[in-house]
Amino acid sequence: MYVSRGAGTRAAVAVLGAALLLAGCSSGDGGDGGEQQGDDTGIAQQPKGTDPFWVNPDGNAAQQMEAYEKAGKKDEAEQIRKIAEQPSAEWINPENPEEQARGYTEAAAKADRDALLVVYNIPHRDCGQFSQGGAADGDAYRSFVDSVAEGIGDRAATVILEPDAVLHMVDNCTPGEFHEERYDLLKGAVEKLTSLENTKVYLDAGNAGWGRPDEIFQPLQRAGIDQADGFAVNVSNFYATEKSIAYGKDLSSKVGGKPFVIDTSRNGNGPYDGGDPDQRWCNPPGRALGENPTTKTADPLVDAYVWVKRPGESDGECKGGPKAGQWWSTYALKLAQASDT
Secondary structure: OOOOOOOHHHHHHHHHHHHHHHHHOOOOOOOOOOOOOOOOOOOEEEOOOOOOOOOOOOHHHHHHHHHHHHHHOHHHHHHHHHHOOOOOOEEEOOOHHHHHHHHHHHHHHOOOOOEEEEOOOOOOEEEEEEEEOOOOHHHHHHHHHHEEEEEEHHOOEEEEEEEOOOOOHHHHEEEHHHHHHHHHHHHHHHHHHHOOOOEEEEEOOOOOOOOOOOHHHHHHHHOOOOOOOOOOOOOOOOOOOOHHHHHHHHHHOOOOOEEEEEEEEEEHHHHHHOOOHHOOOOOOOOOOOOOOOOOOOOOOOOOEOOOOOOOEEEOOOOOOOOOOOEOOOOHHHHHHHHHOO
């Protein structure tokens, strides 16, 4: 529907390189709230007491920032820095999930931070749209989740589990013949990942624009929300934080008071209301970065504002964008510039 995909083998190579980089360049912060230097781009970790999630100093935004600096485009570089210096989720690719999960969590641990990961490989993913794909079958998915869990080990991680997977059953985008297996796979993934010593799991639960807690709360229960640490809202979407809080609190009241996290990566200007209604979520113009990631939120039920969707990565081949998950420097720059207004 609107979620990005991993960057394949290059992601694993990059993250393992980042782990080595942090091992050599980072030092202890001396207590809660200190920052750590990353690489020679000057990318640093955010204060731990406010934002415990790891900033990847070798991410797409950091590389774009460095390219602008080398080209003498200082204004553009400073705009992209707004993205590069904030932690955003790492989407685990199915080609080498154990290596990626290990690399990201090791790098985060060396920086005394938590890894923020997305597991997005459910069979029949995204209803054949821009991010279609997923595991070939249930056994392949279970093996994928096992590999992710093995890679995480006992290191600290927060996992956003399967964007859209529950919602697409509720709205009948995913054919009914696949529902029983999907519930079983999601419940199994929750059980596997929450069994890890230092891993938190948030099951994706739609967004304020869809906004039907009465229809999704029982499917979430079937998918294992009771065992999860909470749920995630607004993943890769644009709805305002205030509306997302209201939606999340309504849903929370129906699933035992579970807390939730909100993806604020691109919701600074709210949703787009122009163009084809069926593709307003896909690379909409005029959007802006939202609240920076933090655990200091406006409501005790909101565990964190997080950047699940990596700002600057395409939603799909629409409005001139590249394939889903690929870096799009023009769009990234517009997001950052719009956040000044």
